[in-house]
Amino acid sequence: MVSSFADIIRPTPVVDELRARANIAGMAAKARRLGLELRPHFKTHQSVAIGTWFRDEGVRAITVSSLGMAAYFAADGWDDITVAFPYNPREAALAGDLAGRVRLGLLVDGDEGLRAAAALGAPARVWIKIDTGYGRAGVSWKQPEASLALAEGLRRSATLEFAGILTHNGATYQAKDRQSLLISHAKSLARMRDVAALIGDCPISLGDTPACVLAEDFEGASEIRPGNFVFFDLMQRALGVCNDNQIALAMACPVVGVRSDHILLYGGAVHFSKDFVEVGDQRRYGCLSEEAFGPVDESSPLIGLSQGHGTVRAGEEAAKLKVGGLAWIYPAHSCLSADLHSAYRSRNGACIPKWDGGR
Amino acid sequence: MVSSFADIIRPTPVVDELRARANIAGMAAKARRLGLELRPHFKTHQSVAIGTWFRDEGVRAITVSSLGMAAYFAADGWDDITVAFPYNPREAALAGDLAGRVRLGLLVDGDEGLRAAAALGAPARVWIKIDTGYGRAGVSWKQPEASLALAEGLRRSATLEFAGILTHNGATYQAKDRQSLLISHAKSLARMRDVAALIGDCPISLGDTPACVLAEDFEGASEIRPGNFVFFDLMQRALGVCNDNQIALAMACPVVGVRSDHILLYGGAVHFSKDFVEVGDQRRYGCLSEEAFGPVDESSPLIGLSQGHGTVRAGEEAAKLKVGGLAWIYPAHSCLSADLHSAYRSRNGACIPKWDGGR
Numbered sequence: 001m002v003s004s005f006a007d008i009i010r011p012t013p014v015v016d017e018l019r020a021r022a023n024i025a026g027m028a029a030k031a032r033r034l035g036l037e038l039r040p041h042f043k044t045h046q047s048v049a050i051g052t053w054f055r056d057e058g059v060r061a062i063t064v065s066s067l068g069m070a071a072y073f074a075a076d077g078w079d080d081i082t083v084a085f086p087y088n089p090r091e092a093a094l095a096g097d098l099a100g101r102v103r104l105g106l107l108v109d110g111d112e113g114l115r116a117a118a119a120l121g122a123p124a125r126v127w128i129k130i131d132t133g134y135g136r137a138g139v140s141w142k143q144p145e146a147s148l149a150l151a152e153g154l155r156r157s158a159t160l161e162f163a164g165i166l167t168h169n170g171a172t173y174q175a176k177d178r179q180s181l182l183i184s185h186a187k188s189l190a191r192m193r194d195v196a197a198l199i200g201d202c203p204i205s206l207g208d209t210p211a212c213v214l215a216e217d218f219e220g221a222s223e224i225r226p227g228n229f230v231f232f233d234l235m236q237r238a239l240g241v242c243n244d245n246q247i248a249l250a251m252a253c254p255v256v257g258v259r260s261d262h263i264l265l266y267g268g269a270v271h272f273s274k275d276f277v278e279v280g281d282q283r284r285y286g287c288l289s290e291e292a293f294g295p296v297d298e299s300s301p302l303i304g305l306s307q308g309h310g311t312v313r314a315g316e317e318a319a320k321l322k323v324g325g326l327a328w329i330y331p332a333h334s335c336l337s338a339d340l341h342s343a344y345r346s347r348n349g350a351c352i353p354k355w356d357g358g359r
Numbered sequence: 360m361v362s363s364f365a366d367i368i369r370p371t372p373v374v375d376e377l378r379a380r381a382n383i384a385g386m387a388a389k390a391r392r393l394g395l396e397l398r399p400h401f402k403t404h405q406s407v408a409i410g411t412w413f414r415d416e417g418v419r420a421i422t423v424s425s426l427g428m429a430a431y432f433a434a435d436g437w438d439d440i441t442v443a444f445p446y447n448p449r450e451a452a453l454a455g456d457l458a459g460r461v462r463l464g465l466l467v468d469g470d471e472g473l474r475a476a477a478a479l480g481a482p483a484r485v486w487i488k489i490d491t492g493y494g495r496a497g498v499s500w501k502q503p504e505a506s507l508a509l510a511e512g513l514r515r516s517a518t519l520e521f522a523g524i525l526t527h528n529g530a531t532y533q534a535k536d537r538q539s540l541l542i543s544h545a546k547s548l549a550r551m552r553d554v555a556a557l558i559g560d561c562p563i564s565l566g567d568t569p570a571c572v573l574a575e576d577f578e579g580a581s582e583i584r585p586g587n588f589v590f591f592d593l594m595q596r597a598l599g600v601c602n603d604n605q606i607a608l609a610m611a612c613p614v615v616g617v618r619s620d621h622i623l624l625y626g627g628a629v630h631f632s633k634d635f636v637e638v639g640d641q642r643r644y645g646c647l648s649e650e651a652f653g654p655v656d657e658s659s660p661l662i663g664l665s666q667g668h669g670t671v672r673a674g675e676e677a678a679k680l681k682v683g684g685l686a687w688i689y690p691a692h693s694c695l696s697a698d699l700h701s702a703y704r705s706r707n708g709a710c711i712p713k714w715d716g717g718r
Contacts, residue, residue: 008449009447009449009450009453010425010427010447010449010450010717010718011718043666043667065666065667066369066625066667068369085615085625085667085668086615086616086623086625087615088368088369088613088615088625089613089682089683090367090368090369090613090683091368091369091613094368109616110616110617110682112617112681112682112683113615113616113682116682116683136623136663136665136668136670137615137616137623137668170665254447254448254449254450256444256445256446256447256472256496257445257468257469257472257496258469258471264445264495264496266425266444266445266447269632269634269695270695270698270716270718271718273628273632273633274632274633274634274695275628275633304495306495306529307402307424307694307695307698308402308424308425308444309444309495309496311495322471323448323469323471323472323475324448324449324471324475335666336628336629336633336666339629339666340699340716340718341718342715342718356701356715357629357699358369359369359370359629359630359699359700359701
């Protein structure tokens with residue numbers, strides 16, 4: 001097994017295909033059981049190769065976070081794509097092009113966005129983004145009349161189709177425990193139903209990995225859009241959303257220094273991102289596993305990141321590492337870690353290409 | 360002026376060439392005045408085009424943070440390159456190749472690293488990395504006998520050349536004020552002189568932007584390796600190292616939402632990185648400027664970042680923004696923000712290519 005990693009010479013994101021496929025199959029089965037369309041968010045993996053694993057589970061419609069990412073997946077034959085990001089009028093040329101080629105979903109949360117989408121002059125499905133309390137983007141659930149006005153504008157449009165209302169309840173990521181997470185989800189969903197009732201029966205789209213994994217009540221919802229679940233990570237583990245055996249992305253990092261209190265890795269902020277899980281006063285950017293994809297070793301967290309350096313506390317497993325070896329680190333936030341790379345390595349050694357991020 | 364930005368449709372790093380050139384000229388003049396070699400760290404900009412601005416100021420020797428980055432600059436004719444990162448034995452093939460083509464500097468901080476560098480069988484200059492108290496990498500200054508043993512090993516080597524001792528006193532970034540920053544620098548330098556005295560007179564290399572800008576005492580040092588100063592950023596500004604008119608990198612981000620309390624940008628963690636400056640309890644990932652490269656508007660900080668979204672408090676300048684317009688944000692940490700992109704835009708509209716990061 002170890003020999004297939006001998007040619008890893010730099011910090012490298014490695015995917016466990018069996019785990020990822022199991023994660024996908026589990027979510028697809030749950031969506032079928034609950035009568036929900038699964039429209040997974042592909043911003044997590046950003047890979048047409050991994051996209052085929054979703055196709056194998058019957059997924060035909062996807063979510064992305066930018067028009068550039070939509071174009072990347074459209075080129076691979078995906079033809080039902082929601083860009084779950086407030087419509088950016090500066091990308092009208094690309095949006096118009098895509099709307100002519102695929103079933104394109106866009107988001108608006110105000111008059112400017114609606115006017116800009118209408119100015120496309122191309123067919124697009126438009127979702128009204130609702131803020132159910134997270135406070136980032138969307139029309140506030142407290143102002144359903146504003147959503148009603150947008151819906152009426154959409155229903156009058158000659159080119160745009162009113163798709164429904166959509167939310168992302170990121171508040172579940174801040175939940176202290178499973179119960180408060182479920183309460184947050186239920187509250188968000190109830191607010192969506194209230195808005196839908198006012199503006200006339202319409203589809204409801206929602207989706208964050210914590211709620212999609214843990215909740216059972218999706219009454220009134222028509223589709224879910226979780227993304228992170230394909231890989232999971234330490235944040236999801238800390239929330240009780242996954243266990244060690246479900247984390248499907250790990251960073252293989254060359255060990256370049258061994259000290260009494262810590263291990264120094266080639267693997268820094270530019271390979272992991274600086275997102276972290278807080279454990280007490282400690283910021284953990286990742287955590288060492290026993291060998292490749294083994295159990296998490298809580299005693300060996302990744303506690304420091306500079307541009308290229310990573311510092312792992314010399315806990316039980318870390319203390320066994322040697323200069324020239326590889327350390328296997330589960331990242332705090334797999335979406336951001338994956339985004340930093342232009343390809344993955346599979347556990348069997350194969351290269352898994354991904355989008356370059358268009359940056 | 361605004362018209363040259365009309366074709367910016369996505370989050371884009373923009374460089375003010377005049378400011379960057381002034382920053383380079385200022386540091387080059389200071390190094391000449393103090394009799395120090397300026398070996399700037401190119402991990403900040405990672406661009407052969409910006410490298411020419413350093414050549415114009417007489418810079419001939421550079422620092423990089425990985426062998427891959429060394430290869431990128433070597434291909435552009437740079438032939439005196441120190442890789443200021445503990446030698447990674449897994450990249451021996453590339454290191455050996457580079458050592459045969461350029462004057463290559465490597466770092467070791469232990470026996471394993473020394474043996475691995477010796478195994479290259481290629482000429483390389485080797486610096487002993489010293490930890491003067493920062494606690495990340497290097498032989499502790501409290502164990503000068505360990506450094507002496509490494510120096511003796513290097514002096515006996517048939518292929519390796521002992522270059523001297525090198526440190527990075529990252530502690531200056533944690534300084535509370537200018538005086539404690541200067542004390543930290545003086546302490547680090549004194550410890551380097553102590554180590555050098557024990558192992559026999561040898562070159563001393565040091566360099567962090569805060570000390571290189573603010574300090575005047577570099578007694579005993581032979582070269583400095585600052586990097587961030589080419590762009591500066593909000594962290595350096597918070598440390599009193601630069602003023603608003605010296606920050607040479609800004610992110611131009613499309614505005615996609617306007618709310619009463621905040622402005623929503625297309626510009627998230629994948630465009631800025633999640634490094635932040637703490638102001639009281641608030642994490643600031645960046646701050647809006649008045650128009651392009653204007654003064655920092657403290658009332659409009661970038662207070663939230665998710666994967667693609669940025670949230671700017673609706674302060675004085677932010678409140679003037681409209682959907683479809685551009686927001687100009689100085690990043691908290693320019694090195695990490697720049698790293699996320701494969702090219703810059705110049706203020707005059709030209710494309711400035713950069714390394715893709717080899718990831």
